Amino acid sequence: MPRLLFLLALxxxxxxxxxxxxxxxxxxxxxxxxxxxxxxxPIAPDWTPETExxxxxxxxxxxxxxxxxxxxxxxxxxxYQGLFRNPMVSPGILGVSAGASLGxxxxxxxxxxxxxxxxLAFACGLVAVATTWIIGNGLGRRGDxxxxxxxxxxxxxxxxxxFVSLVKFVADxxxxxxAITFWLMGSLASxxxxxLLIASPPILFxxxxxxxxxxxxxxxxxxxxxxxxMGLETGxxxxxxxxxxxxxxxxxxxxxxxxxxxxxxxxxxxxxxxGPDHRVLLPVSALLGAGFLLLVxxxxxxxxxxxxxxxxxxxxxxxxxxxxxxxxGRKAWA
Amino acid sequence: MLEVQALACGYxxxxxxxxxxxxxxxxxxxxxxxxxxxxKTTLFKTILGLLPPRAGEIRLDGxxxxxxxxxxxxxxxxxxxxxxxxPFPFQVEDVVAMGRTAHxxxxxxxxxxxREVAAEALETLGISALAxxxxxxxxxxxxxxxxxxxxxxxxxxxxxxxxxxxxxxYGNQLKVMGHVRRIADAGRMGVILTTHHPDHALLHAxxxxxxxxxxxxRIGRADEVVSEDYLRRTYGVETEIHDIRRRDGGRSRLCVxxxxxxxxx
Numbered sequence: 001m002p003r004l005l006f007l008l009a010l011x012x013x014x015x016x017x018x019x020x021x022x023x024x025x026x027x028x029x030x031x032x033x034x035x036x037x038x039x040x041x042p043i044a045p046d047w048t049p050e051t052e053x054x055x056x057x058x059x060x061x062x063x064x065x066x067x068x069x070x071x072x073x074x075x076x077x078x079x080y081q082g083l084f085r086n087p088m089v090s091p092g093i094l095g096v097s098a099g100a101s102l103g104x105x106x107x108x109x110x111x112x113x114x115x116x117x118x119x120l121a122f123a124c125g126l127v128a129v130a131t132t133w134i135i136g137n138g139l140g141r142r143g144d145x146x147x148x149x150x151x152x153x154x155x156x157x158x159x160x161x162x163f164v165s166l167v168k169f170v171a172d173x174x175x176x177x178x179a180i181t182f183w184l185m186g187s188l189a190s191x192x193x194x195x196l197l198i199a200s201p202p203i204l205f206x207x208x209x210x211x212x213x214x215x216x217x218x219x220x221x222x223x224x225x226x227x228x229x230m231g232l233e234t235g236x237x238x239x240x241x242x243x244x245x246x247x248x249x250x251x252x253x254x255x256x257x258x259x260x261x262x263x264x265x266x267x268x269x270x271x272x273x274x275g276p277d278h279r280v281l282l283p284v285s286a287l288l289g290a291g292f293l294l295l296v297x298x299x300x301x302x303x304x305x306x307x308x309x310x311x312x313x314x315x316x317x318x319x320x321x322x323x324x325x326x327x328x329g330r331k332a333w334a
Numbered sequence: 335m336l337e338v339q340a341l342a343c344g345y346x347x348x349x350x351x352x353x354x355x356x357x358x359x360x361x362x363x364x365x366x367x368x369x370x371x372x373x374k375t376t377l378f379k380t381i382l383g384l385l386p387p388r389a390g391e392i393r394l395d396g397x398x399x400x401x402x403x404x405x406x407x408x409x410x411x412x413x414x415x416x417x418x419x420x421p422f423p424f425q426v427e428d429v430v431a432m433g434r435t436a437h438x439x440x441x442x443x444x445x446x447x448x449r450e451v452a453a454e455a456l457e458t459l460g461i462s463a464l465a466x467x468x469x470x471x472x473x474x475x476x477x478x479x480x481x482x483x484x485x486x487x488x489x490x491x492x493x494x495x496x497x498x499x500x501x502x503x504y505g506n507q508l509k510v511m512g513h514v515r516r517i518a519d520a521g522r523m524g525v526i527l528t529t530h531h532p533d534h535a536l537l538h539a540x541x542x543x544x545x546x547x548x549x550x551x552r553i554g555r556a557d558e559v560v561s562e563d564y565l566r567r568t569y570g571v572e573t574e575i576h577d578i579r580r581r582d583g584g585r586s587r588l589c590v591x592x593x594x595x596x597x598x599x
Contacts, residue, residue: 085421215443219432221420225384229415230488231408231436276422279443 001280004273008287012294019063019294022302025054065191065199065255066297067290070262072203072252074289075282076245077263078270079210082217082278083241084146091249091263094153094242098160099128100253105167105180117183118195118254122202124160125250132156133242145224145238186257186311188297199251206248207286213241214278221276259293259311261318266292268325335359335524336381336411336492341390343373343380349388350376356543356553360491363518364526365535367560368545369568374528378496381526382413394492408436412485412523414495417477417502423468426480430455433487448487455486459513475506482513493517495527499534507531511538532560532573532589544568557587565589 020032027035031047035055038045045052076091084093092098103124107117132153140148164184171177210217216237219227227234249263269292270285293314300313336358344350350373358364368374379385381392383399392399394410402410412433433455434448444452456462459479464472469480478498485493498514499507515538518525529535535542535556542559545551546568552559565573572592577585 082422087421212441216435216440218424218428218443219435221422221424222432223420225379225382226413226415228384228404229382229408229411229413230432230484231405232440233404271422276424277428 001274005283005287008284008291012287012291015291015294016063016067019066019298020055020059022298023054023059024302025051027051027055031055061191061193061196062188062297063294064196065188066294068196068200068203069188069252069256069259070266070289070291070293071207071286072248072289073259073263074266074270074285074292075207075210076248078267078278078281078285079217079241079245080263081267082221082276083238084150085221085223086150087268088264089150090261091245092157093150094132094246095128095156095160096125096246096249097253097258098157098164100125100250101164101184101258102128102160102167104183104254104257105164105171108179108183109167109171109176114190114192114195115198118198121254122250125253126246128156128160129153129242129246129250133239182309183257184311185309186259186314187300187307187309188256189301189307191255195255199255202247202251206244206246206251209240209244210248211282213237213244214282217241217278217282218276257309257311260315261322262289262293262314265318265322265325268322272325272328335395336526337391337393337396338381339391339393341377341380341392342388343376343385344388345376345385351545351549351551352389354390354551358492358524358526360524361518361521362524362540363515363538364524365539365542365556366526366528366545367530367532367535367542367568368528369547372545372547372549374545375496378413378494378526378528382411382494383407405436408488408490410490411492411494412488412490414478414481414485414493414498416496416498416500417474417481419470419477423470425465426461426467426469426472427452427456427465429469429480430483430487433484436488451489452483452487455483458486458517459483473506475502475509478502478506478510479513482510482517486517491523493523493525493527495525497528497530499529499531514538532565535560536575536587536589560589 017029017032021027021029031051032055034043035047035052037043073091080089080091080093081087100121103120104117107120112120132149136145136149136152139152168177168180171180216232219230219232220234220237224234266289267285270281270288274280274284296314296317297310300310301307338354338356341354342349342352366374376385380387399407430452431444431448434444434451438444438448456465459482461476461479461483464476464480469477495514498510502510511534514525514527517523539556541553542556543551543553544559544564546564562573562575565571574590574592575587576590577587580586
């Protein structure tokens with residue numbers, strides 16, 4: 001198992017170096033490594049300042065964002081699939097994506113800048129999940145609390161999506177509406193280093209908590225009553241997992257927009273590779289998710305003359321890939 | 335050990351069972367008999383602390399269980415649910431090691447010692463060969479044994495088993511009941527289980543708690559409680575209860591359905 005993790009990390013490192021090189025302005029890998037190394041080692045530059053600006057100023061934040069967002073969506077997706085004991089669950093199941101969309105749409109409508117959009121998206125994502133939690137807990141006292149929670153999430157998600165449509169309906173069709181539409185498609189094109197500094201604390205905090213709770217996620221897979229009978233305070237654990245996954249997803253969506261399917265399919269890929277034990281599954285999910293989004297973002301910005309929004313590419317690649325996985329690996333969830 | 339005193343249990347504002355009292359000691363096998371819907375599962379959920387009691391008290395080691403933490407409680411009481419299929423294919427040895435959750439570190443999961451306890455539990459039930467198998471791909475009978483192993487790994491003093499033989503074929507029913515009997519006879523745990531089969535109670539139970547359709551209950555030795563009259567009142571069927579001599583000279587009491595040739599069932 002450590003060997004697999006090492007190989008994955010190695011592959012990811014190679015992918016990162018390659019990602020610095022590809023795009024409209026190609027940079028050879030040795031130059032990439034030299035530019036990066038020059039930050040800590042005394043290396044005399046034999047490259048142009050433009051090359052350095054492309055590598056460090058434009059591609060570095062984008063690559064970091066792809067890694068962070070990919071890991072965030074995949075780990076929270078894998079955690080939710082375990083918590084809700086359902087392999088068809090994605091990170092947005094409790095309404096965080098719909099809430100964040102509403103926040104971003106509102107911020108764009110009100111003419112806020114990038115920072116305002118991110119903060120409002122993050123905040124509304126949390127509000128949506130809190131609403132789901134309150135409804136789910138209120139109605140779920142009798143019966144299956146997890147099922148009620150998922151149903152409440154679907155209702156809240158639908159409600160917030162309706163509000164997004166309402167915002168789009170009243171938005172200026174020449175100016176604000178396209179901006180909202182593009183944001184919702186998901187993209188890493190406009191991410192800058194300061195955005196990452198804001199988004200990474202909630203993501204790293206949430207990921208750390210989820211990784212720490214990975215063993216209890218295994219036990220929770222057997223359902224609320226059995227987990228209690230095995231000695232877990234399931235209510236508190238569920239809250240901790242939902243709060244962490246929500247922080248992680250809301251922060252990821254706030255900087256990247258809606259990037260579909262990553263949080264649903266990459267956990268399955270990870271499960272096919274290493275099985276369902278969350279102590280291994282979550283770290284592997286983080287590496288695979290980071291790599292997957294980096295790869296797809298590389299394709300998004302290099303396949304065509306015009307950059308295609310990332311959310312579209314993940315869905316176009318993700319849907320057939322998911323069907324392939326379903327065909328290959330029924331074992332992984334049945 | 336486990337004392338249930340004047341317990342009333344049920345959902346919401348309705349009590350299903352009322353004024354129920356019994357005790358369970360280590361080494362005993364208490365069989366809970368009764369028709370579907372009479373409240374056996376509700377009683378178990380209440381004992382396990384999954385449902386609050388509507389009245390009365392449950393004490394463990396002399397202390398009321400409502401004050402116990404889940405972790406502390408799980409070290410005393412193990413639960414064997416009916417076999418089911420979880421959504422993900424965990425390895426059998428991992429499933430059994432989950433029984434160590436109440437003993438080990440919550441963040442790192444089971445350690446070497448916990449793994450050994452889990453392996454021992456598999457050994458006890460004779461299913462060590464399944465250790466590396468996928469829990470979703472083994473048979474229903476094997477899955478039930480794995481769940482029992484998981485509860486044994488929990489090293490409780492009381493084992494609560496919800497219909498451990500339902501959904502099992504004939505052979506697996508006998509094997510599971512044999513294991514349960516040995517666990518109780520080993521004298522380290524007391525077992526309380528539900529079954530639909532009067533023979534299980536007659537053959538193995540040290541005491542029987544019998545519920546009838548009106549939710550009246552009676553507790554006592556199997557030969558006192560499991561009678562033709564009880565089965566008629568409870569299930570509306572005619573049976574004969576016979577003592578038979580076994581080939582090894584021992585005696586057993588069995589329940590035979592009264593369906594003769596030409597006689598309507």
